[in-house]
Amino acid sequence: MSVVSVPPPAESTPAAQAGRPRVTRAEGLRIQLADEITRGLLLPGTTLDETALATRFGVSRTPVREALRELAASGLIDARPHRGAVVARPSVERLQNMFDVMAELEGLCAGLSALQMTPPERRQLEQLHAEMSALMRQGDFNAYREANEQFHTSIYDGSHNGYLIEITLGTRRRLSPFRRAQFRALGRLALSHTEHDRVVTAILRGDRDSANAAMRSHIAIVHDAYEQYAQNV
Structure with missing residues (x-):
C-alpha cells in the first residue's frame, strides 16, 4: 500500500x-x-x-x-x-443499516415538525425550499448541496425535541460523505427537490404521518442514488 x-x-x-x-x-x-x-x-x-x-x-x-x-x-x-x-469502504450491510436508522430519525423529525413548527419556522422552511428551487434550476451543485444541509437541519430543529436533534445530527454526520456524493448522480438535483416538495407540503399542512412517510422515502432514495453513483466511480 x-x-x-x-x-x-x-x-x-x-x-x-x-x-x-x-x-x-x-x-x-x-x-x-x-x-x-x-x-x-x-x-x-x-x-x-x-x-x-x-x-x-x-x-x-x-x-x-x-x-x-x-x-x-x-x-x-x-x-x-x-x-x-x-x-476503506463500509460494507453494503453497514451502510444499509446506517441509512435505515437515518430514515427513521429524519422521518420522526419531519412528523414532529408538522405538529410543532412555529409559524415563523414554517415560513423560513418554505422560503428556503423556494430558494433551493432556484439553485436547482441554475444547476448550482455546490450551493444546493450546502442549502440541503440547512434544509434538513431546519426540520430537525422544527421537531423541538433536543435529544432527537442531537442523535439525528450525529447520525447525519456519519452519513454526510455519502449524502454529499449522491448529488453527483445524473438528474439528482431535480429529483431531490421534488422529494423535498412532498416533505414541505406535508409539514405545512400539519400532516404528521405524510411528513414522516415522505421523509423516510426521501432518505431511502438518497441511499439508492449514492449506490448508483458509487457503482459508476
Missing part, C-alpha cells in the same frame, strides 16, 4: 462561498478527503499519513487526526492503532 498524493482542492469562488456556514479546519479536511474517497481519487487500501496530509493542507496534525477520526466513524477509513489509517 502506498501513499497517494492528489492535488489540493481548488479555491472556491466568492459566489460559491456566499451564504455557506464557516467550517473548522478539521471539518474542511474531512469534507475534502471524504469527497476524494467517494469520487475514487483515493482508492481503498491507500495509506493516509498524518504528516503528509498536514503538509499538503498546511495545517498541524491535530485537525488531521480529528478529520481521520470522523472518517473512521463513517467507515471511509480503517484507523489502526500505531499503524496509521487506510482508505
Whole structure:
C-alpha cells in the first residue's frame, strides 16, 4: 500500500462561498478527503499519513487526526492503532443499516415538525425550499448541496425535541460523505427537490404521518442514488 498524493482542492469562488456556514479546519479536511474517497481519487487500501496530509493542507496534525477520526466513524477509513489509517469502504450491510436508522430519525423529525413548527419556522422552511428551487434550476451543485444541509437541519430543529436533534445530527454526520456524493448522480438535483416538495407540503399542512412517510422515502432514495453513483466511480 502506498501513499497517494492528489492535488489540493481548488479555491472556491466568492459566489460559491456566499451564504455557506464557516467550517473548522478539521471539518474542511474531512469534507475534502471524504469527497476524494467517494469520487475514487483515493482508492481503498491507500495509506493516509498524518504528516503528509498536514503538509499538503498546511495545517498541524491535530485537525488531521480529528478529520481521520470522523472518517473512521463513517467507515471511509480503517484507523489502526500505531499503524496509521487506510482508505476503506463500509460494507453494503453497514451502510444499509446506517441509512435505515437515518430514515427513521429524519422521518420522526419531519412528523414532529408538522405538529410543532412555529409559524415563523414554517415560513423560513418554505422560503428556503423556494430558494433551493432556484439553485436547482441554475444547476448550482455546490450551493444546493450546502442549502440541503440547512434544509434538513431546519426540520430537525422544527421537531423541538433536543435529544432527537442531537442523535439525528450525529447520525447525519456519519452519513454526510455519502449524502454529499449522491448529488453527483445524473438528474439528482431535480429529483431531490421534488422529494423535498412532498416533505414541505406535508409539514405545512400539519400532516404528521405524510411528513414522516415522505421523509423516510426521501432518505431511502438518497441511499439508492449514492449506490448508483458509487457503482459508476
